[in-house]
C-alpha cells in the first residue's frame with residue numbers, strides 16, 4: 001500500500017476498539033493514500049493481557065506484506081523461515097500408569113509465537129500520531145444510508161465518518177445494535193440470538209511461570225506440550241509452551257462440560273482471579289508432570305470461554321464488524337508442534353487485511369464513494385464470512401476432539417489423528433493473497 005501525504009481524505013474510516021484487530025486495520029489504512037483513520041478506544045491506553053499468542057504462517061505473511069516483519073522477528077520466539085514443521089502429539093493422562101500413549105501427526109504448516117504485550121506493541125509503534133483517541137467509549141451510532149455514520153460516546157462527544165468498523169471484541173456493543181436494528185427492520189426476531197456471545201461449556205485457567213521455577217528437565221520448557229485426558233465428570237486438556245525467548249512458560253488448561261454449550265453469557269463470571277487450590281483440585285488426578293507444572297502457577301486466572309453463533313452477515317449499511325466482534329471463537333485452532341492455542345487474532349488480521357485492501361481500492365476509484373463503498377463492504381463480507389465462520393466452528397469441534405468427545409472418533413487414535421489433521425486444511429488453502437484478489441474481483445464485479 002502507498003504511503004499517504006494526502007491532507008484531504010477521500011474516505012473517513014472510524015474504528016471502534018484498539019485491540020489486535022482495530023490496531024492492525026488502523027496501521028494498514030494509515031498507509032493508504034486518501035484515507036483518514038481514527039481509532040476510538042474506551043480504555044485510557046492500548047493494552048493486552050500477559051500471556052502467549054501464536055499466529056500461523058499465513059498471518060505472518062500479511063504482517064510482512066505491511067513491512068512489519070523485522071519488528072515482529074525481534075520478538076518472535078520461533079522466527080519463521082518457511083521450513084518450520086508443526087505436528088501434534090496426544091498424551092493421555094488416563095494412561096499415565098501404563099506409560100504414555102503417544103501419536104504424532106505431522107503437518108507442514110509454519111507458525112510463530114509471541115508474548116502478547118510485545119505483539120500489540122509492534123502495532124502501537126507503527127501507528128501514526130493523532131490516530132488514537134483514548135477514553136472514548138462508544139455508546140451508539142446512527143446512520144442514514146448513503147450519508148455516513150454518526151458516533152456518540154459516553155463522555156458526550158460525537159464524531160462522524162464514512163464507514164464505521166466495529167473492532168470492539170466478542171462482547172461488541174456495535175454487533176448488538178446492528179443485529180437489533182436489522183431484526184426490528186426485517187421483523188425477524190431470530191436475529192436477536194446473534195447479539196450476545198454464549199458459553200462454550202469450557203473453563204480455562206491461565207498462568208505464566210518463570211522457567212527457573214521448574215526443574216530444568218521439565219518437558220514444558222524443553223518442548224511445547226498438549227496433555228489430553230478424560231476425568232469422571234469433566235473433559236480436560238492442558239497446553240504449555242515457552243515464550244519470551246524461552247524465559248517464561250505459558251500454561252492454559254481447559255475443563256469442559258459440553259452439555260452446557262450455548263448457555264447465556266454472564267458478565268460476572270467471564271474472567272476472574274481464582275485460588276491456586278481450585279486449579280490444583282480440578283486437575284488433582286493428573287500425572288505428576290502436570291501437577292508439578294500447575295503447582296507453580298501462583299495467580300491463575302479463570303476464563304469462561306465464550307464464542308459467537310456463526311453470524312449470517314457482518315455489514316449493515318456503512319457499518320461493518322471485524323475480529324472477535326464478528327467471529328469470537330474458542331481457542332482451539334492454532335497449533336505449533338504439540339501445543340494448541342487460538343486462531344482468533346489471526347482471523348482478525350485476515351479480516352483487516354482484506355477490508356483495508358478493498359477500502360484502498362475505493363479511495364482510488366473515480367466513482368463517488370456512495371456507490372463504491374457498499375460494494376466494497378459486500379465484497380468483504382462475501383470473502384471473509386464463510387472462511388471465518390468455518391474456523392469458528394472448527395475451533396469448537398477441535399476442542400471436543402482433544403478431549404476425546406467426538407461421537408465418531410472418541411479416543412481411537414488411529415482415526416482421531418487424521419481427523420484432527422483435516423481440521424487444519426484451511427491453514428494452507430486458500431492463501432490470503434488469493435483471498436485478496438478474489439475480494440478485489442468481487443468488488444469490481446459489483447461496481448460494474
Ligand SMILES: Cc1cc2nc3c(=O)[nH]c(=O)nc-3n(C[C@H](O)[C@H](O)[C@H](O)COP(=O)(O)OP(=O)(O)OC[C@H]3O[C@@H](n4cnc5c(N)ncnc54)[C@H](O)[C@@H]3O)c2cc1C
Nearest residue numbers: 017019020021042054138169323324341342343344345346
Ligand atoms: C485462552 C485464549 C487463548 C488465545 N490464543 C490465541 C492465539 O494463540 N492466537 C490467536 O490468533 N488468537 C488467540 N486467541 C484469540 C484472540 O485473543 C482474539 O481473537 C483477539 O484478541 C481479538 O482481538 P480483537 O481486537 O478483535 O478484540 P479485543 O482484543 O477484545 O479488543 C477489543 C477492544 O475494543 C475496546 N472496546 C470494547 N468496547 C468498546 C466501546 N464501546 N468503545 C470503545 N472501545 C471499546 C476494548 O477496550 C478493546 O481494546 C485466544 C483467546 C483466548 C481466550
